[in-house]
Amino acid sequence: MPSNAQSLPIDISNLCKAYGSVKALDDVSLNIAAGEFLTLLGPSGSGKTTLLMALAGFVRPDGGSLRFGGEEMIATPPHKRGLGMVFQSYALFPFMTVAENVAYPLKIRGVSKADQKTQAERALDTVQLGGYGDRRITQLSGGQRQRVALARAMVFEPQIILMDEPLSALDKKLREHMQIELKALHEKLDATVVYVTHDQREALTMSDRIAVVNHGRIEQVETPERLYRQPHSFFVADFIGESISAPVKVANDAAQLGGRLLKSNSPIAQGRGGHRLVIRPELLEVTVGAVPETANDLSGRVKDIIYQGDSVLVIVQHDSAGEINLRVPANRAGQTGLPSKGEQIGLALHPEDTIIVPEHVA
Ligand SMILES: Nc1ncnc2c1ncn2[C@@H]1O[C@H](COP(=O)(O)OP(=O)(O)OP(=O)(O)O)[C@@H](O)[C@H]1O
Ligand SMILES: [Mg+2]
Structure with missing residues (x-):
């Protein structure tokens, strides 16, 4: 107008x-x-x-x-x-x-x-x-x-x-x-x-x-x-988009998940409440061999595979992060060499995709 x-x-x-x-x-x-x-x-x-x-x-x-x-x-x-x-x-x-x-x-x-x-x-x-x-x-x-x-x-x-x-x-x-x-x-x-x-x-x-x-x-x-991509708090990360999260221990500007140091590119913000690792499942890379040294290893066992029409939901059980829901486009599911139920699957979380946030902003 x-x-x-x-x-x-x-x-x-x-x-x-x-x-x-x-x-x-x-x-x-x-x-x-x-x-x-x-x-x-x-x-x-x-x-x-x-x-x-x-x-x-x-x-x-x-x-x-x-x-x-x-x-x-x-x-x-x-x-x-x-x-x-x-x-x-x-x-x-x-x-x-x-x-x-x-x-x-x-x-x-x-x-x-x-x-x-x-x-x-x-x-x-x-x-x-x-x-x-x-x-x-x-x-x-x-x-x-x-x-x-x-x-x-x-x-x-x-x-x-x-x-x-x-x-x-x-x-x-x-x-x-x-x-x-x-x-x-x-x-x-x-x-x-x-x-x-x-x-x-x-x-x-x-x-x-x-x-x-x-x-x-x-x-x-x-x-x-x-x-x-860069939420400042777990509240924001959780409210926007799909994510998986797990509590992490933070000391000396470094975060640990299940006793292992997390590689992350961004500084860890301070805030209210404890810290959490936030994973956007679509940013995880399925690896064929071992997860590269430069990335965080989130490999786990395939707990279930569920057909959902346009995609296949692969539920991976990780020792510390819990269940990780991976969505794989159905037309490619047969070609990516995904393991079947019960098998081990390699998952790499790269440092630039590793989000560590406090529960709430200060
Ligand atoms: N006229 C009012 N008298 C008393 N409390 C009120 C009044 N208007 C809003 N509140 C309270 O203020 C808070 C914020 O309400 P508001 O209506 O702004 O929320 P909202 O974010 O728009 O929620 P929704 O998504 O449900 O519309 C709520 O706790 C509500 O109960
Ligand atoms: Mg309203």
Whole structure:
């Protein structure tokens, strides 16, 4: 959609919000760049909605500051913050047509009838619902309703758009389709997007950066790839992607797994709780002979082999790390020379893939 608006950066510093003894926001600081797609990712009850509602102005923080484009917003009422918003439930008006729903934010801003019509049509085109303007909301599918909600959120060209689990009501296939559509839409719009989800794959798919939220705090903010490859805590590693982990002993900047020193390329971060080795199974190398000296030896006995259609799951029992689930593409399973059940399998974990993290960031 052609836009005169320019996206704004968001600066959050030391935001706090308590509900009784629950710290919903515990000293949250975060800088979001203009035009960025930033996702708040975390488990249920971690404070994602509270943070989004604080940005929107519906939750008044106990302390801290919040700036949009450098301007302090804490005391600004929601309707004066100029935000586009999409929520989990579409919150559309069922008694209005699609076009009336989309034009509503323009109507309350006193835009002329003629301009309302053209701008609503343009927004509907952007979400690929051109020609649906005269329909009733009840005549649309879930995915179409969600797109109407999106069109309504962006029709007045907001500089910031907030979305709280907008796709969670949709089935898996439609949700995945909408993720790609939303990402493409963000590239067209000049808006900063703050997006909430508890679905790690959705966050990885859509975001420029992800802020992992846990107990009202941000554990790490990173690009999807770096978050996956270089988590700062076991909480982050475990929340993102598939992994296996085992407790390790750390002394003198070195970690030991079952009495053996682990070779790792990255320094061991300090934090709260003990340390763990995190293994991304897809990074393990199946070796034909002995595991090379330069790598960590995670060889073990094949406990089970399970056919799963597109892949074969090979469950390997390692003395110290426990069960390691290896997924081997089914079309190659016959060619990689995998041993059968009960046999020994060589597994190398290279130092650059060896992740050792504290339970939680400091
Ligand atoms: N109005 C309220 N009154 C009391 N406690 C609240 C209120 N709103 C939120 N909380 C508490 O604050 C914490 C954070 O809630 P929040 O809704 O922000 O979590 P969330 O990360 O959005 O979770 P979900 O993924 O389930 O939507 C929770 O412990 C919740 O119970
Ligand atoms: Mg929520």
